[in-house]
Amino acid sequence: MIQGYTTFEGVGEIAYLEFDKVLNANIKAPYFVIQNLSSNISKNGGKINISSGVSRIVFPRIAVYSMPKGAINNLYFYNCERTRQ
Structure with missing residues (x-):
């Protein structure tokens, strides 16, 4: 498990x-x-990425934290597209 910061x-x-x-x-x-x-993930296996609503909702005091959450969302979409091919 990766713990956020x-x-x-x-x-x-x-x-x-x-x-x-x-x-x-x-x-x-x-x-x-x-x-x-x-x-190491089989063809029928999968990954779970957990992000946060802060990537879509403005919270000025945690703007720096929300930027990486948006990046994780984009990484998720990229991986979905890549593994579908």
């Missing part, structure tokens, strides 16, 4: 290293887990 600092307030923590936990980790496991 959030911050309540706004877009103009977040420090570089804090921003990197958010991206590492919420984009990079799920991406590389999917990449490494994809070859």
Whole structure:
């Protein structure tokens, strides 16, 4: 299980290293887990990606957290299209 990471600092307030923590936990980790496991999933198997409503609803104090959630949604759609071929 991959645990997400959030911050309540706004877009103009977040420090570089804090921003990197958010991206590492919420984009990079799920991406590389999917990449490494994809070859081991059978033709009838599947993956479960859990995202959040914050990718579609505006919450100014968690804008930095919501950006990776939108990326995970796009990764999900890409994987659906790729595995359908």
